Amino acid sequence: MLELYGQHLSSRLLLGTSQYPSPAIMAESIETSGTEIVTVSLRRETAGGKDGGQFWSLIRSLGVKVLPNTAGCHSAKEAVTTAHMAREVFGTDWIKLEVIGNHDTLQPDVFGLVEAAGILSREGFKVFPYTTDDLVVAERLLDAGCEVLMPWCAPIGSARGPQHLDALRSLRAHFPDTPLIVDAGIGRPSHAASVMELGYDAVLLNTAVAQAGDPVQMAAAFAQAIEAGHRAFLAGPLEPRDMAVPSTPVIGQAVFT
Amino acid sequence: MKLIVNGESLDVDAETLAALMQALDYQGSWLATAVNGEVVPARDRGRCTLAEGDRVEILSPMKGG
Numbered sequence: 001m002l003e004l005y006g007q008h009l010s011s012r013l014l015l016g017t018s019q020y021p022s023p024a025i026m027a028e029s030i031e032t033s034g035t036e037i038v039t040v041s042l043r044r045e046t047a048g049g050k051d052g053g054q055f056w057s058l059i060r061s062l063g064v065k066v067l068p069n070t071a072g073c074h075s076a077k078e079a080v081t082t083a084h085m086a087r088e089v090f091g092t093d094w095i096k097l098e099v100i101g102n103h104d105t106l107q108p109d110v111f112g113l114v115e116a117a118g119i120l121s122r123e124g125f126k127v128f129p130y131t132t133d134d135l136v137v138a139e140r141l142l143d144a145g146c147e148v149l150m151p152w153c154a155p156i157g158s159a160r161g162p163q164h165l166d167a168l169r170s171l172r173a174h175f176p177d178t179p180l181i182v183d184a185g186i187g188r189p190s191h192a193a194s195v196m197e198l199g200y201d202a203v204l205l206n207t208a209v210a211q212a213g214d215p216v217q218m219a220a221a222f223a224q225a226i227e228a229g230h231r232a233f234l235a236g237p238l239e240p241r242d243m244a245v246p247s248t249p250v251i252g253q254a255v256f257t
Numbered sequence: 258m259k260l261i262v263n264g265e266s267l268d269v270d271a272e273t274l275a276a277l278m279q280a281l282d283y284q285g286s287w288l289a290t291a292v293n294g295e296v297v298p299a300r301d302r303g304r305c306t307l308a309e310g311d312r313v314e315i316l317s318p319m320k321g322g
Contacts (some may be wrong), residue, residue, distance in 0.1 A: 005294070026320070042262040042289055044314065053318025056287045059318070069321045078283025084296040085289035085316055139262035156322070195308040206322035 002201055004037075004148055004179055005094070005126040007065070011036045012196070012226050014067065014181065015219070016206025023058055024213050030062055030170045033219035037065045039096055039204070041072075042086055056089075067128060069096040074109070076116035083120055095120060096150070096183075098130045106184075107157045113203075114144055121145025130183050133167035135174060142178065149178055150204060153195060154185025157207045161191030165198070168215030172199045195230025197237055261312045275302040277313065289316045 002009045015035040020026035030038055040059060045052050059066060068086035073079040076099060083095045099116055101109030110129050117127050121144055129141050141149060151171060154160035162168060163185070171180060182195045183204040192203045203226055209210045212218035260267050262281070271277035274290060274297055290297045292312040297305045307313070 016320075018322045020320075041319045041320050042316040043319035044318040045319070046263075049288050049317035050287050052319055053285040053287050055320060056318035071321055081291060081296060083292060085291060085314075088296070089287055089289045089316070089318055100282040126305055223265065 002179065009036050009202075010034075011223070012230055013203040013223055014039065014183075014202060014204040015209065016204070017055075018206055018237065019210035020215055023055070026210070027058060027062060029209055029215045029219040030064060032216050033209070033223050035064065035223075037067050037087075038062075039067045039069050039206070040090065041069050042082060044087060065094075066090050066092060067094050067096050068092065069130075070098045070116075072100065073098060074100050074112075076112040076119065079112070079116045080119050083116075083125060087125070093124055094126045094128065096128045096130060107152070108132055109180055110140075113137075117141050117146050118144035122130045128181070131187065133164055133171060135167075135170055138171055138175065142175070148181065149175065150181045150183035152184040153182045153191070154187075156184040159187025159208055160185055161187050162195055165194075168195060169198055169202070183253075185195065189221045192222055193225040193229035193232070196226055197232045199233045202226075258307065258309050260307060263313070263315055271304055272306060273314065274305040274307060277307060278302065278315065283315050283316075283318070287318055290314065291316075306309070 002012055011034045013033055013035045014037045015030055015033050016039045017026055068084040068090045070079040073082055079099050087093055097116055099109045099112035101107055111128055115128050120127050127146045128148050128150050129146050130150050131137055138149050153162040165174050179201045181202040181204055186192050186205050187208050209215050209218045269280055271280050293312050
């Protein structure tokens with residue numbers, strides 16, 4: 001069973017709440033996926049903030065745990081302030097820490113990320129850092145107090161799937177006991193299955209489900225792929241071989257010539 | 258008094274953050290606030306006095322990835 005900061009979870013899928021065709025389809029996708037954790041954000045709102053109230057009410061009715069993010073923050077200070085506000089509104093000390101370093105690639109500013117992770121961890125937050133697949137940055141984040149790492153596998157929303165499998169393998173090998181969640185870049189269930197086969201603990205998705213032709217069906221497909229990939233990892237997948245190896249016994253084969 | 262509320266310049270008569278929120282019809286229990294980059298918890302809004310040019314953020318739960 002997956003354990004994140006002392007919380008036991010049966011689903012290995014974390015789902016975002018953005019970009020669905022409607023709130024009803026979002027809710028049905030969340031329910032169908034079986035996810036127990038959804039990501040949310042804080043934003044400015046006009047009209048007295050009433051849409052936000054409705055959204056929050058819908059999320060609460062689904063009975064899932066929320067993981068607020070610091071999306072769009074470009075400095076450690078912004079991210080820390082946003083985390084403080086999120087803790088008050090959402091009533092959780094969990095935070096998906098994003099410190100964005102580049103507008104085009106949306107890649108993390110790993111220096112600001114490590115700084116903010118240290119500050120928030122010392123304040124008692126349970127930090128889920130959105131990071132790159134860089135091994136040394138991962139070590140710094142663990143030193144800063146993070147107990148979970150969330151490396152990207154491709155840029156946010158790109159749907160490209162794992163770009164550097166060797167880097168993901170290396171992280172897994174170096175941190176066998178740290179929960180590793182692939183966050184960002186997954187496009188298809190097969191991508192999710194492939195990282196789960198490497199031994200990743202979970203996958204965080206949003207766009208791949210929300211922007212699919214049928215988000216509810218895609219949520220179900222991802223849930224199955226993630227489960228399949230995890231079972232395959234536990235079962236011990238065969239390593240690729242250079243040459244063909246017959247699967248039917250060679251001994252005892254009839255000779256007709 | 259001129260304030261910057263959620264990035265927009267406003268001329269409002271509100272001595273405290275709580276009064277400002279009432280004037281702008283922000284009444285939900287789900288709102289988060291900050292003044293000049295410092296978080297102001299809901300329980301402190303009545304005591305949080307505002308000054309000319311203060312930058313106020315009033316944030317709401319929203320979808321996110």
